[in-house]
Amino acid sequence: MATNVYMEALSPTMEEGRVVKWHKKDGDPVKTGETLAEIETDKAVMDLVARADGVLRQVAAPEGQTIPVGSVVAVIAAPGEAAGETPTSAAQTKPSGSGKRDTGNVATAPAPVAVATPPAVAPADATRVKASPLARRMAKEAGVDLKLVTGSGPGGRVVKKDVERAPNQAAPAAAAAPAAPLSPVSRVPLPERTGTAYEDVPLTQIRKTIAKRLVTSLGPIPHFFLTTEVDMERAAEAREALNKQLGDQGEGKVSFNDLIIKATALALARHRACNAWFQEDHIRYWNEVHIGMAVAVEDGLITPVIRHADRKSLTEIGREARELADKARNRRLQPNEYTGATFSISNLGMFDIDQFTAVINPPEAGIIAIGSIVQKAVVVDGHLAPGRRMRITMSCDHRVIDGATGAAFLRTLKQMLENPLAMLL
Amino acid sequence: MAQRQLEVLNAGLVPYAEALAWQRALAQDRIDGRLAHDVLLLLEHPAVVTLGRNAHAGHVLEPQGVEVFEIERGGDVTLHAPGQLVGYPIVDLTGHKPDLHWYLRTLEQALIDALGRLGIAAERNPGYTGVWTRGRKIASIGIHVKQWVTWHGFALNVTNDLTQFERIVPCGIPGVEMTSVERESGNGNWAAAIGAVICGFESVFGVKAVIRDEVLGRAAETLSRG
Secondary structure (H helix, E strand, C coil): CCEEEECCCCCCCCCEEEEEEECCCCCCEECCCCEEEEEEECCEEEEEECCCCEEEECCCCCCCCEEECCEEEEEEECCCCCHHHCCCCCCCECCCCCCCCCCCCCCCCCCCCCCCCCCCCCCCCCCCCCECHHHHHHHHHHCCCHHHCCCCCHHHCECHHHHHHHHHHHHHHHHHCCCCCCCHHHCCCCHHHHCCCCCCCCCCHHHHHHHHHCCCCCCCCCEEEEEEEEECHHHHHHHHHHHHHHHHHCCCCCCHHHHHHHHHHHHHHHCHHHCEEECCCCEEECCCCCEEEEEEECCEEECCEECCHHHCCHHHHHHHHHHHHHHHHCCCCCHHHHCCCCEEEEECHHHCCCCCCECCCCCECEEEEEEEEEEEEEEECCEEEEEEEEEEEEEEECCCCCHHHHHHHHHHHHHHHHCHHHHHC | CCCEEEEEEEEEECCHHHHHHHHHHHHHHHHHCCCCCEEEEEEECCCEEEECCCCCHHHECCCCCCEEEECCCCCCEEEECCCEEEEEEECEHHHCCCCHHHHHHHHHHHHHHHHHHCCCCCEEECCEEEEEECCEEEEEEEEEEECCEEEEEEEEECCCCHHHHHHECHHHCCCCCECCHHHHHCCCCHHHHHHHHHHHHHHHHCEEEEEEECCCCHHHHHHHHC
16 A cells, blocks of 8 residues: 655645655655655745655655645555555645644555554544644654544544553554564654653764763763852942942952852862862862853853962952953963863853753862842841842762762852851951 | 743854754654753854755855855755854754744744843844844744754854855845844843843743753863864
């Protein structure tokens, strides 16, 4: 038996589509899921995929031709089947009422693969299964043959809940025909449908690449995350007072970011266990504090390292951060200016991000992610009052930092920011 | 109901061929169910000219010195260069709306929303997919979809050198003038542009962004080291 390939609708309002490229030509063998051709509308191109295994025949729409939605553009014949035996001639339009609304779906004649014997409750038209796109997709993922599913939707249309119930329905049929080969669409069954406790799915090349190059650390490093909320009221007051004084002296202003760098560096100096590198066979606990500052500043992204940040004044940190930002903006940062950090800070506060998790930059053992300073109602002495709060999330490498160790560092950092005078001690 | 998640990967400067391989593989993973959520790849490309399925060779005027790729996205010819924020949403439209026109318009709306956050009033130009401001084009769109999973996406000019567009007839529209965030607002804050685009996606697509924050900007360094 052969399967017709229809022009599909890329949107419900689309009347016709243009074939821009054929990937297969007449006589080519095709497999379910393979791209046969590309169709285009506006600035969108969609792959027309094979819904059956077989041989492509009777390509009716040359590249560049516009075809009404629902028209037959080709036929997939069973292997060895002569073109003349196909029941449908090309360019014939699909029966009205079944085409345009079934976006992305094609009526298929029985595929040239063996299927289990249909149960007594088979739909009236065995060659055509009406189903919602969601149901079709779920059925495909679960390896459920739609022809074995009784539709409960309008006109016997198979809908989501029918497919959800389908395994119970399909099982007896499968048992009755144990020799029936698996349908080719059953290649990735959902774990919860296989009856086993879990399923191992191999990593694809792209997941490996991303694991290695974009999120290098998330794979190999056992991360855990700690979040705390900091009262920034006093830090804001201290910053205002400092800037007033600095402004009088003609010095550059201190930003919240500078305050956070300084507080983090001081807290790290007190919690050496968090100021460390994991080095495979040993852990290097640093006595120096070098802060990698991954922060968005005006006109760019900077990732400079503020060396010995615990020993620098706020104005020094601010000045250095600005200089390095300038260099980063002009792409003039030297390698020694962005390597060698012992701990990092990532700040997305200026983007209205309340809270996020940053990825550790190996070999460092930790990074903190800074969210926005948010005005919110807080309880002060039993009364609601406006307050300014900021969320800090620390990502820890569990091979170096334990929960309590990270929490102790975070508590010191919180105390520093909530009592900025402590930074002067 | 929990909000749909959108994983955002900020990848920095990535050669075109490599990013193309990434997005094709991510899309296939999404189709096959190995990738359980939508992804937005944000990146920049070294200067490159790409020809969509609707491209005319005559629209490439000066290909000297840049790579040229012929690819499966919709649309005509376009150009990428550092300073242009390129976004590749790998989105399963069956989880939103299986309608490519809806998707194109929503993508435009997300960018219009993002530009609004950057102080730029942008709009659609009926019949010309993309995002425009004061008669000039600021973002281009070209997508591909297979089994309702999208790839390719948009290119928003932020600080890129606009004279590079003289190499081509952008989008095959003769006489079209290109512009950038920097030119329109006087401020080419790259990080702000990224933040605005993420916020635009969140509000228009109704998703919650989960930002995989490589130590920002170091991605490019990692990539160049291999």
